[in-house]
Amino acid sequence: MKLLKGLSLLVGSALTLFSLALSSANNKAQGEKLYQVHCAACHGPNGEGGLGPTLAAPQLTRASDDEALFKIIKDGIAGTEMPSSRLEVEAIKELVRWVRNLGQRPVEKIGGDATRGGKLYFTKGDCASCHAINGRGSAFGPDLSDIGLRRGATHLRASLIEPEADVPKSFLMFRPGTALPENFLQVRVVTADGKRIKGVRINEDTFTIHLRELSGRVHSFFKSELKELHKDWGKSPMPSYRSVFTGEEMEDVVAFLVSLRGER
Ligand code: HEC
Ligand code: HEC
Incomplete structure (x- = not known):
């Protein structure tokens, strides 16, 4: 009897151990x-x-x-x-x-050289004509000061090769949680006197739309006063760098972007 009890206890605890291991x-x-x-x-x-x-x-x-x-x-x-x-x-x-x-696994190694990438960013890429890093550059496209914190290398590579991949397809469906200014949508308007202006939308409500030209100039329009208003969903004003950079240069620029982690 005593033996049986001991045995069942043993089996019982073995079972508990087993199920514990199983559950973890x-x-x-x-x-x-x-x-x-x-x-x-x-x-x-x-x-x-x-x-x-x-x-x-x-x-x-x-x-x-x-x-x-x-x-x-x-x-x-x-x-x-x-x-x-x-x-x-x-x-x-x-x-x-x-x-x-x-987090215990090794961090993704990016083959490129961030220093060389930084040079390409300001020279051959001319990225600063549209993007700002810590206040340096233009506000036409998104600020890149902490892009390395917000995006992974895969996404950054894709943004350079295929910029359209990242633009809003439709405002409600895409990036619903993102504020309008983050939603760089290309818009083209024709004003009442026939002027054509292209830029990115910086704000919009029912009656008005604000856009920024590549030159940095900001326009505000009453929609009712415009002859035409086109929203180029899915189109990016950013050119593809597929044929601008060599494969190696592309990796250098990606490494540079990943290194941008905000001003400390
Ligand atoms: C003609 C203006 C223009 C130029 C030049 C340009 N960009 Fe852009 N870029 C934009 C705009 C506008 C967006 C936002 C809309 C989009 O994603 O296409 C953008 C988006 C991006 C994004 C995605 C940001 C995000 O949060 O997902 C990255 C990264 C980027 N650009 C990096 C670069 C780099 C690096 C260069 C230079 C090699 C460059 N851009 C050149 C206008 C430009
Ligand atoms: C729709 C895309 C999306 C999904 C789904 C998503 N995330 Fe994120 N996550 C992001 C973005 C974008 C950021 C960076 C936000 C910013 O700009 O600060 C982020 C940031 C984070 C951060 C902060 C990282 C840091 O370096 O401090 C953590 C942690 C995180 N996410 C965990 C998760 C987990 C866990 C899940 C699943 C439950 C998840 N995320 C699902 C897009 C996503």
């Missing part, structure tokens, strides 16, 4: 599964980054500890594409564990 493996699989469904599209299947920044880094700028990471996953980052989520607390905890696990 399950949790890991769970965290990874949740990540692939909810995060991978923007942060890459291995956290290498894309539309969102890399998560495969031991230190995350906006998520220095697990609590901050939890909050970001739950609430998102206001004014950016990083969405909030309605996942259960337990699921978010699994995600936190998985993201930290991604």
